[in-house]
Amino acid sequence: MTISQDNALEQALERAAGEPAYRPAFFKLLLTATVYVPGEAGDDWIAGAARDDGAARDDGASPVTLQHWEKQDGGSAIPFFTSVAALESAVAGPQPFVALPVRTLFAMTAGAELFLNPKLPYGKSFAPDEVAALLSNDGDALTERQVLEGEMRMTLSEPAEMPQQMVASLTALFAQYKQVRRAYLLQVRDDAEQEPHWLIGLECDSAAEEAIQATGQVATDTAPDEQPVDICLVEEGEAGISHYFIHHLTPFYERRWGSWLRSVKDGAPS
Structure with missing residues (x-):
């Protein structure tokens, strides 16, 4: 070295x-x-x-x-x-x-x-x-992770107060992962749970698994009171939870194409 x-x-x-x-x-x-x-x-x-x-x-x-x-x-x-x-x-x-x-x-x-x-x-x-x-897991420090896909019966609610540290750290993380277009945050409870946990919805262009892996690490480190965190993929045109995220919530993170394009232009050969 x-x-x-x-x-x-x-x-x-x-x-x-x-x-x-x-x-x-x-x-x-x-x-x-x-x-x-x-x-x-x-x-x-x-x-x-x-x-x-x-x-x-x-x-x-x-x-x-x-x-x-x-x-x-x-x-x-x-x-x-x-x-x-x-x-x-x-x-x-x-x-x-x-x-x-x-x-x-x-x-x-x-x-x-x-x-x-x-x-x-x-x-x-x-x-x-x-x-x-x-x-x-090739660099994934989480010992357990759950990714939600398909149909599940859940009660969704917007948090009364956003977890500021988790949101700030995830925002800084997504700036490193250009494939993440938008990210959403909800509290969710299924029929078997008494207390809600966090659900992060990711809308990605490609390489979703890498972004999910990093999101799980950061969210677990920053969730208030060590509350559980789940992750789901959000896709335009899909019914169910994807539709709810896209049409009923404001993303807490949205990729800024302007700054990304400027950085590409600045680094392009003349």
Whole structure:
């Protein structure tokens, strides 16, 4: 990993910590990264240590011993770092480490808790189920997601008060996904539920699955009181819930074609 890539991952982590809209992009970048883990490797590896040159790199077969650091709650987690510089900032002296692709690290530590950039201003813990979801769903950190399609008997209502953080973060997210044309928000309750939950309707031009995946991550992170969130696809000309969204609600997000076209024009070759 080059220095510029290290910086990109650290910048993505900082953005994700401050704004949920950037978390899907962070997870995707993380899964392509190489990270630095305190520990030691077998004799057939290149030795590495913080404040020294070089690091061991995993080939998927050689044995490694990774450190566990104690957390404030008394438990332990395997630490890993976005860069050698980040690792150096978290330790008091020379520290042996190995460099591992994130997918390799996650696979070889299945069932353990991990922590990215502990003791630093921006970090993130990874529970075992979250790690498993990231690996199996190719960057989707949600362990459970429901997408509503087809006919369902539901009671729909406009929220008395919009969830401001969720709306703001989703608006920032959709600016990154040009395939999202409009987004709507309702509260919904089916016959089996006592309390309503949120329903997000997405109208997309293409690549809906990618937008749904990112929407689920951000909405789950920002829903008030950890309320459940469902997602449905909205299509012009469809009956049922699509018709209700399009003809009875004002979208909380609508793609601004003017700004998108200007950005294309600005970047076009002369």
